[in-house]
Amino acid sequence: MHAQAKAYQACVRARNVISGNDIHIERYFSAGITVDSPHNTISENIVETNGIDTREGITLSGCSNNTLTGNQMLQEGLNLEGSTLVHFTHSIDTSNLVRGKPVYYLVDQTNVVIGPSLQAGFVGLINCTNITVEGQTLTHNEKGILLAYTNNSRIANNTVRFNSFGLVLHCSSNNTVFGNNVTHSFARAHNGWGWKPGIELRFSSHNHIYHNILNNDWQVYSYNSANVWDAGYPLGGNYWSDYSDVDVCHGEDQDVPGSDGIWDHPNIIDEVNLDRYPLVNPWTPTPQITVGVGGSVRRPLTVK
Numbered sequence: 001m002h003a004q005a006k007a008y009q010a011c012v013r014a015r016n017v018i019s020g021n022d023i024h025i026e027r028y029f030s031a032g033i034t035v036d037s038p039h040n041t042i043s044e045n046i047v048e049t050n051g052i053d054t055r056e057g058i059t060l061s062g063c064s065n066n067t068l069t070g071n072q073m074l075q076e077g078l079n080l081e082g083s084t085l086v087h088f089t090h091s092i093d094t095s096n097l098v099r100g101k102p103v104y105y106l107v108d109q110t111n112v113v114i115g116p117s118l119q120a121g122f123v124g125l126i127n128c129t130n131i132t133v134e135g136q137t138l139t140h141n142e143k144g145i146l147l148a149y150t151n152n153s154r155i156a157n158n159t160v161r162f163n164s165f166g167l168v169l170h171c172s173s174n175n176t177v178f179g180n181n182v183t184h185s186f187a188r189a190h191n192g193w194g195w196k197p198g199i200e201l202r203f204s205s206h207n208h209i210y211h212n213i214l215n216n217d218w219q220v221y222s223y224n225s226a227n228v229w230d231a232g233y234p235l236g237g238n239y240w241s242d243y244s245d246v247d248v249c250h251g252e253d254q255d256v257p258g259s260d261g262i263w264d265h266p267n268i269i270d271e272v273n274l275d276r277y278p279l280v281n282p283w284t285p286t287p288q289i290t291v292g293v294g295g296s297v298r299r300p301l302t303v304k
């Protein structure tokens, strides 16, 4: 397709190669490229969506084994949709960029650290174990961070904002999610504004989720999932922008007079999920103190 073409939507329904297109989208509610069949190669496309009505530059929906290389998603990023592991099994390397930052889409990997120096545009962890994602700023994707069939991993100190869904865990358990700033998750639905949750959990239990800042119109959607939403007393749970109570007591049972920066009653998410110690103010990391050579300790946390 000629580089000056506009208002073009590529919807791939066969075993195709889409390569070298310059795709501009002027329609509302559409992904730049939507793929719902297996074994396509999508490469070297420049995808420019309108940046307002969708978070989907390239969507792979209910399909498998597609290969993405060298695509530039200028405004809106990646969207992976599916219900089984095979739906998330694609080859998407770091030559794909969201807003100029590389995509880290890990499949079947263990013991990997995606640290602050990498600055990902999108992170997807598929069938992975013991992965660390730390210090990333993830914006303008359908899901800021996606974990599918991923266990024993660590999502820490990331800023996840202006995505449709902030953080999504699908069939993922025994992960730790802490110190993240998950805010401004939203999407525009076909019939108006439709909010999507900051954190979505489906069939994902035994995750430990604490010390996060959650500021979304819809904070959590939890389906067939039971998780731990605090780090006990006195470390506390999460900061919820939409939860306030009284803070006149302290102690494990919040029954001793004197405030402690923890609301006196739990934030009940649903029948099997609650934050026992919701924070009055956002948690902030405490600087580490170097002790001797090669060691460090963390100062005791002060919950304000």
Ligand SMILES: [Ca+2]
Binding pocket: 246, 247, 248, 249, 250, 254, 258, 259, 260, 261, 262, 263, 264
């Ligand atoms: Ca209290």
